[in-house]
Amino acid sequence: MKKTNLSWLVAVTLLMAACSKDDTVNDAVFPATEEALVKDSITPQQINAQIDQSLQETGEFDWKQASNNMLWSAVHHGREVVSIGFGTHANDFDRSKSPQNAQIQDQLLQIVMAHEGKPLNQTLLAADSYLNTMDVAVTRQETIIALRRSNLVRYLEPADYRYFEVAHSLERSDESSSSGGSGCGYDAATLAAADYTTVTPNAKAAWTLYQHNVPSAWAYSTGQGITIGIVDTGTSPNQTLLGSSFNDGLSTGRTIQKFGTYVDSIWPWSTGTDGPNDQCGHGTSMASAAAAPRNDNGLPVGVAYNANLITYRAAANVVLDGAHEQNGVKNAFTALGNNAAVKIISMSMGHVFSVGKISDGVKYAHSKGKLIFCAGGTSTSFTTFVGVIFPASMAEAVAVTGIKEGGYVKCDDCHSGSKIDFTVVMQRAATGNTVPVVSYHNNQSDYVGGSSVATATTAGIAALVWAKNPTWNRDQVLAKMRQSAHFYPNKNAQFGYGNINALLAVQ
Structure with missing residues (x-):
């Protein structure tokens, strides 16, 4: 890296000097020192190795743990885009509740522009309308150091570093793991x-x-009047039971809406989404498990077969790797948070470590009273050491995993741990078969497993409970679900409250 003379940089005076002391944005720009710089970036493989070490030793990784050089290297290998979460305290994520958000954003942009030597239109790539977060272009380690010194930065993360892509590249000789x-x-x-x-x-x-007494619970509730939001890969345009025939058989008077927040582009500054249609298949399976109609076509029915659905194509697949998937999920959560009709949000995707902007989106939706279910994790060959994944690991999320028939043994590829709240029986003991759902194409069925289907199933049970008790709030619904679960009032170290008895939950 070319050595730079930084003596010209001076502290920037505080904005809003006319404000009272309590209202003043209390921060300044500090110059990065030459001694703090490491000239050469480390490789993606070295970055992943440090992340994996933290995950193995502590069960967690946060970019706050990274050295300046590691963070800058990840930014460098991630198309030189940085996500900044800003605010006056750790939970200052909501712009509407942060009167100084514009001042703080501007002050941090001044830091970036001063160290990068570029104008605003080459610095600010995107600023969220609802959250105190923005993406900026950063090329220099000095900029990283200066931003990290600001007490107005809640988090500073590489926006487009692709952990899973690097991990896959290390295992290309293994055909199964590469895909x-x-x-x-x-x-x-x-x-x-x-x-x-x-x-x-x-x-x-x-x-x-039947393992959860859902068919018996249908005598009391079918989810009528409750809207579930599914944040996933979208919904198939070729499955009419999740489209024009959403009201079929005994499913009547409900709606399905489909949106897209995922941008299919290699460039993190691109903004055009590719629509609501599932191009993966995973989102279709989750929508089916939660609320497929009680049809007359000989196909699988969902748990809450009279609930409304709002589905989001927020990512290309289930591992939230890179800027567009992470932005897509963040935007889906804020949109669902702002939708007063939505009671429940289910997401069967995740990452092995925390992502600041997704965390903000989840917190935002939670602050709007939404009951959020997230998958506890389904293993891949290089993440078997990870416990409950993000964002299921968050306090604002209800974490769900899958177990085998006949006892509390996690499914072959499911994660477990102290942060799990509920379990769903989704793998047969004798055959290993998983859960029947409607497939991507009309008149076809399929099997789906893992903590993914367990999560969507639990979201459906929540809709049954809420529909039976429409005046309840999120906490009351969740309390009833816990009270109806196997281990209540205790919590198992690996499986939370265990299996929910849906019949008890709606009585």
Whole structure:
């Protein structure tokens, strides 16, 4: 890295000098010193190794732990884009509750422009309308150091560093791992007769629903009047049961809406989304598990078959790697948070460590009273050492994982741990078969497993409880679910409150 003379940089005076002392943005620009710089960036493989070490030793990783050189190196390898979460305290994420947000954003931009030597239109790439976060272009380690010295920065992270892409590159010789972990597929399968029961008018109720007494609970509640938001890879345009035939059979008077927040581009500054349609298959399976209609076509029915659905294509696949997937998820959560009709949000995607902007989005939706369910984690070959993944690990999220039939043994590829709240039986003991759902294409079924389907199933049970008690708030619904679960009032060290008895939960 070329040595730079920084003697010309001076402290920038505080903005809003006319404000009272209590209202003043209390920060200044500090010059980065030559002694703090490390000239050469480290490799992506070295960055991943340090992340993995932290995950193995502590179960967590946050970019705040990284050295200046490690963070700058990750920015350098991530198309030189930085995400900044700003504010006067750790939970100052909501612009509407942060009267100084514009001043703080401007002050931090002044720091970046001073150290980068570039105008605003080459510095600010995006600023969120609802959250105190922005993406900026950064090329110099001095800029990283100066920003980290500011007490107005809540987090500073590489916006487009791709941990999973690097991990895959290390295992290219293993064909299964090079393609594993995406969670995508358009396959269909003939369902084994033992894996479903035909219910009126001609729908298939998955075996797993009987493990939680869901069919018995339907006598009390079917989810009518409750709206579930699904943050995932979208919904198939080729599955009419999640489209024009969403009201089919015994499912009536409800709506499905589809949106897209994912930008399919290699350039982090691109803004055009590619629409709401699922191009992976995973989101379609999750929407089916939660709320597919109680149809007369001989296909699987969802848990809350009379609930409304709002689905978001927020990512390309289930591992939230890179700027566009992380922005897409953040934007989906803020949109659902701002939608008064939405009661429940389900997301069966995640990352092995925290992402500041997604954390802000989850907190924002939670602050609006939403009940948020997130997948506890489904293993890939290089993340088997990780416990409960992010954002299921957050206090604002209800973490769910999958277990095998016949006892509390996690499914073959499910994560567990102290942060799990609920479990769903989703893998058969004898055959290993998972949960029947409607497939990507019309008139076809498939199996889906992991903590993903466990999460969508639990979101459906929550809709049953809320529909039975429409005046309740989130905390009351969650309390009822806990009280109806196997281990209540205790919490198992690996499986939380365990399996929910849906019948008890709606009585």
